[in-house]
Amino acid sequence: MYLEERKLEELSFFRKLSIYGQKMGIEVLVFTPDDIHASKSRIQALYYNTAARKWQRKWTYFPELIYDRCRYHGMENYRKISRFRSQYNRRLKYLSNPLANKWSMHQILSENEEIASHLPATVRYNGSKELIQFLKKYQRIYLKPRSGTGGRGIIRLQMTHGSGFLMQGRDQNRHIIRPQRVYEMQISAKLSTWKLNDRYIVQQGIPLSLKDGRVHDFRMLVQKNGKGEWEITGCAGRVGPRNSVTSNLHGGGTAVPMDTLLLLRFENQAKVEEIKEEAYKLGMNVAEFIEKKFGQQVEIGIDLAIDPKGKVWLLEVNPKPSREVFHKIGETETYRKAITRPLEYASWLMKRKKSKKE
Ligand SMILES: Nc1ncnc2c1ncn2[C@@H]1O[C@H](COP(=O)(O)OP(=O)(O)O)[C@@H](O)[C@H]1O
Ligand SMILES: [Mg+2]
The missing domain is CATH 3.30.470.20 (ATP-grasp fold, B domain)
Known part of the structure; x- marks a missing residue:
C-alpha cells in the first residue's frame, strides 16, 4: 500500500529482492492495488533498474506469483485490499495464504x-471482574487487541509487593503509557477509557524483565x-x-x-x-x-x-x-x-x- 506521497514502506527490501531475483532469473515487480488498470487487467508496476540504480515503471500483466507484503494501516487501506482480493483472487497465485487474528x-x-x-493462558476480554480474577491467578497479564500489530494498544497489569497493581503500556499510536499504580476498585474505571471489548484478548504475562x-x-x-x-x-x-x-x-x-x-x-x-x-x-x-x-x-x-x-x-x-x-x-x-x-x-x-x- 502507498503511504503519503506514494511512498512504499519496504522499498529497500524490495530492491534487495529485485537484485537477488535477477541473479536467479526471477523478475521482481512491485505493485499496489492503486496501480491496476481495471478494464485492461494490467498493472503499472515498479521494477528496479539495476544498471541505472533506480526504480522505474512499466505496464505489465499480473505476475505469476504474488508475495503479499501488504500492511493495511487504517480502514481505507483495508477496504482497498479487500476489494482487490475479491476482484482478482481467483486468478492470482500467492506464496502464502492469510492467517487469523x-x-x-x-x-x-x-x-x-x-x-x-507453549501457549500462555489466554481468554477473550469479558469485563473487569473476570480480568481481575485472571490477574490474581497469574500475577501479571497482557491485554492485547486481537488484530493489533507492532505493539500498539497493549496494556500490562501486574501485582505489586504493596497494595494495588501496576499498569503500563502503549496506546494505539504506540506512545508509552508510564507505569501507574491502580487499586482494584479503580481498574474498571481505568480500563473503560480504553474501550475494551471482546476484540481484546487477556493473556498470562511471562516475566521478561532483564x-x-x-x-x-x-x-x-x-x-x-x-x-x-x-x-x-x-x-x-x-x-x-x-x-x-x-x-x-x-x-x-x-x-x-x-x-x-x-x-x-x-x-x-x-x-x-x-x-x-x-x-x-x-x-x-x-x-x-x-x-x-x-x-x-x-x-x-x-x-x-x-x-x-x-x-x-x-x-x-x-x-x-x-x-x-x-x-x-x-x-x-x-x-x-x-x-x-x-x-x-x-x-x-x-x-x-x-x-x-x-
Ligand atoms: N504474554 C506476554 N508476556 C510477556 N510479554 C508479552 C506478552 N505478550 C506480548 N508481550 C510483549 O509485547 C510485544 C508485542 O506483543 P505481540 O503479541 O507480539 O503483539 P504485536 O502484534 O503488537 O507485535 C511482544 O513482542 C512482547 O515484547
Ligand atoms: Mg509481535
Whole structure:
C-alpha cells in the first residue's frame, strides 16, 4: 500500500529482492492495488533498474506469483485490499495464504497438544471482574487487541509487593503509557477509557524483565527453502526501551544476538543450547501446523518468550515478518538467506508447476 506521497514502506527490501531475483532469473515487480488498470487487467508496476540504480515503471500483466507484503494501516487501506482480493483472487497465485487474528490463532494452535504446552493462558476480554480474577491467578497479564500489530494498544497489569497493581503500556499510536499504580476498585474505571471489548484478548504475562528492568523477547524467522521444505532461518533477541512493556523494534526496541541474551540470563552454555533446541523444535512444529490449518505458507515470524526457568513460550505468529533484525545484529549470512529464501521457494513452486503440466 502507498503511504503519503506514494511512498512504499519496504522499498529497500524490495530492491534487495529485485537484485537477488535477477541473479536467479526471477523478475521482481512491485505493485499496489492503486496501480491496476481495471478494464485492461494490467498493472503499472515498479521494477528496479539495476544498471541505472533506480526504480522505474512499466505496464505489465499480473505476475505469476504474488508475495503479499501488504500492511493495511487504517480502514481505507483495508477496504482497498479487500476489494482487490475479491476482484482478482481467483486468478492470482500467492506464496502464502492469510492467517487469523490473535484470538482465532490461539484457539487453532491450542488444538495441537505439543504447541499448546507453549501457549500462555489466554481468554477473550469479558469485563473487569473476570480480568481481575485472571490477574490474581497469574500475577501479571497482557491485554492485547486481537488484530493489533507492532505493539500498539497493549496494556500490562501486574501485582505489586504493596497494595494495588501496576499498569503500563502503549496506546494505539504506540506512545508509552508510564507505569501507574491502580487499586482494584479503580481498574474498571481505568480500563473503560480504553474501550475494551471482546476484540481484546487477556493473556498470562511471562516475566521478561532483564536486570536493568527492560523487557525482552525473541523473533524467529521460519521459511521455506528452495526444496519446498521448512527451515529455521534465524532467531534474534529484542530488548525494549526503558518503561516499555513491549520489545518490538518499531517501538524503539534494540536487536541483540540470541546467544548474547540467553547467556546473560542463564550464564551456562549447556542450558542455552537446551533452550535453543526447544525453541527451534517449536518453530518447526508451528510452521508445519499452520500450513496444515491455513494452507500454503512461504514464511512466518514467531515471537518467543523465554521465562526465568528457561521455558519457551509462543507469544505471536506473524504472517508478514520483517527481517531487518538480522541485519541489525550483523548476521549478514542469515539476513541474505532471509531475503533469498522466498525467491528460492517461488522458483521451486514454478518448476513444480511446469513439471506437473508436462
Ligand atoms: N504474554 C506476554 N508476556 C510477556 N510479554 C508479552 C506478552 N505478550 C506480548 N508481550 C510483549 O509485547 C510485544 C508485542 O506483543 P505481540 O503479541 O507480539 O503483539 P504485536 O502484534 O503488537 O507485535 C511482544 O513482542 C512482547 O515484547
Ligand atoms: Mg509481535
